[in-house]
Amino acid sequence: MPIYGTRPEAIKMAPIVAALKSSEHFECIVTVTGQHRAMLDQVNELFGIVPDHDLNIIQQRQTLNSIMTKTIDGLDQLFEAAKPDAVIVQGDTTTSTAAAIAAFYHGIPVVHVEAGLRSGNLFSPFPEEANRKITSQIASLHLAPTSTSKANLMAENVPEKDIVVTGNTVIDALLATVAKQVPFTDPQLEELASSGKRILLVTTHRRENQGDAMRGVGRALARIADAEPELIIVLPAHKNPVVREAVLPALEGKSNVIVTEPLAYGEFTRLLSLCHVVLTDSGGVQEEAPSLGKPVLVMRDNTERPEAVHAGTVTLIGTDEERIVNEVDRLLNDQAHSDSMANAVNPYGDGLAAKRTIAAIGHLLGLEDRIADFSA
Numbered sequence: 409m410p411i412y413g414t415r416p417e418a419i420k421m422a423p424i425v426a427a428l429k430s431s432e433h434f435e436c437i438v439t440v441t442g443q444h445r446a447m448l449d450q451v452n453e454l455f456g457i458v459p460d461h462d463l464n465i466i467q468q469r470q471t472l473n474s475i476m477t478k479t480i481d482g483l484d485q486l487f488e489a490a491k492p493d494a495v496i497v498q499g500d501t502t503t504s505t506a507a508a509i510a511a512f513y514h515g516i517p518v519v520h521v522e523a524g525l526r527s528g529n530l531f532s533p534f535p536e537e538a539n540r541k542i543t544s545q546i547a548s549l550h551l552a553p554t555s556t557s558k559a560n561l562m563a564e565n566v567p568e569k570d571i572v573v574t575g576n577t578v579i580d581a582l583l584a585t586v587a588k589q590v591p592f593t594d595p596q597l598e599e600l601a602s603s604g605k606r607i608l609l610v611t612t613h614r615r616e617n618q619g620d621a622m623r624g625v626g627r628a629l630a631r632i633a634d635a636e637p638e639l640i641i642v643l644p645a646h647k648n649p650v651v652r653e654a655v656l657p658a659l660e661g662k663s664n665v666i667v668t669e670p671l672a673y674g675e676f677t678r679l680l681s682l683c684h685v686v687l688t689d690s691g692g693v694q695e696e697a698p699s700l701g702k703p704v705l706v707m708r709d710n711t712e713r714p715e716a717v718h719a720g721t722v723t724l725i726g727t728d729e730e731r732i733v734n735e736v737d738r739l740l741n742d743q744a745h746s747d748s749m750a751n752a753v754n755p756y757g758d759g760l761a762a763k764r765t766i767a768a769i770g771h772l773l774g775l776e777d778r779i780a781d782f783s784a
């Protein structure tokens with residue numbers, strides 16, 4: 409039973425659901441919590457996934473405790489009826505940790521996909537660093553995307569025999585989707601795609617950046633838009649009203665800023681492949697953009713994804729307004745600097761992570777032999 413609730417979990421779980429459904433070994437019961445709604449449904453539709461169960465827990469401006477308690481309560485009843493042999497959770501959202509706890513309390517083995525990421529700071533990202541550490545305490549099988557994440561788990565005394573390095577399933581999803589180069593629904597974006605103009609692609613949503621830091625991001629974008637009239641800034645806005653209230657006011661009336669609703673994954677990956685620079689606080693985008701050779705400026709002070717930083721494609725710049733303006737300016741106007749960051753690197757996967765994932769689950773359940781780990 410794969411259980412997920414938000415956009416990034418859906419994107420990263422989709423290749424696993426497809427692999428489970430095409431395997432003779434498994435019956436796959438897809439359960440969503442509905443922590444996200446529009447942003448989750450958009451991904452399920454794209455990948456043709458119709459959930460078997462939907463807890464539909466979302467509330468506007470929801471709290472972490474409401475996500476946690478509604479998920480545990482809903483799954484408690486569902487597990488009684490469905491009796492899964494194993495539960496699969498992905499990453500570090502509150503849906504994933506709540507589902508892991510609910511399964512653990514029922515004695516159901518927990519398979520943790522994207523295990524072992526660590527920023528080293530319990531409060532950043534909040535609450536994700538705590539969420540993933542809690543899940544690591546109770547999972548039976550830890551699917552680490554990279555050897556770095558495996559080492560993090562071993563440093564916390566997770567037995568090596570319970571860890572498999574699979575690569576990240578986001579690269580499976582990305583490679584399958586970006587190749588399609590789907591048309592944009594919004595005519596403005598289709599026009600932009602054929603204009604040859606340089607694009608700065610921006611996403612922001614992290615809880616610890618909400619408030620002052622995010623207002624500063626809005627001001628920085630407004631200054632960049634004024635200083636670079638030929639540049640087009642595209643900001644697919646997260647559905648969270650708290651994010652929109654902080655970032656969008658400074659951008660009103662700027663003719664070279666396009667604010668959109670969350671883009672369908674096919675459209676987003678096409679925009680990623682077209683853009684010049686990525687400015688983001690997203691986890692998934694930090695993994696995808698390097699694979700497409702795009703320089704990424706990450707608006708955080710730390711990351712649990714150090715691989716692309718070491719490869720030189722990602723720079724951590726924090727959320728200081730002045731620093732954002734200066735780092736974007738440097739990437740736009742210093743060709744040598746831009747070239748040095750625009751390396752296509754694939755430390756996160758080779759597109760075969762879902763295959764390794766279900767082989768590892770088959771091994772956990774005594775159905776097949778263990779297969780070789782992913783190595784970058």
Ligand code: UD1
Pocket residue numbers: 414415416443444445446447448467468469470472500501502503535536613614615647648649
């Ligand atoms: C959540 C995850 C975060 C992940 C992010 C991906 C937690 C604690 N946070 O954060 O780890 O990086 O998803 O985007 O698990 N909303 C809608 N419709 C949607 C989605 C969100 O209206 O489809 C609004 C609602 O008002 C909701 C708010 O956004 O209350 C916040 O959603 P929530 O899932 O709590 O937090 P995210 O910031 O999205």
Ligand code: UDP
Pocket residue numbers: 415416419578611613644645669670671672673674676677689690691692693696
């Ligand atoms: N994404 C998308 N449409 C958008 C913005 C992002 O499909 O408008 C995808 C992106 O390609 C990545 C994922 O959403 O795979 C990242 O989600 P998000 O930033 O919300 O969460 P995080 O990865 O930070 O947990």
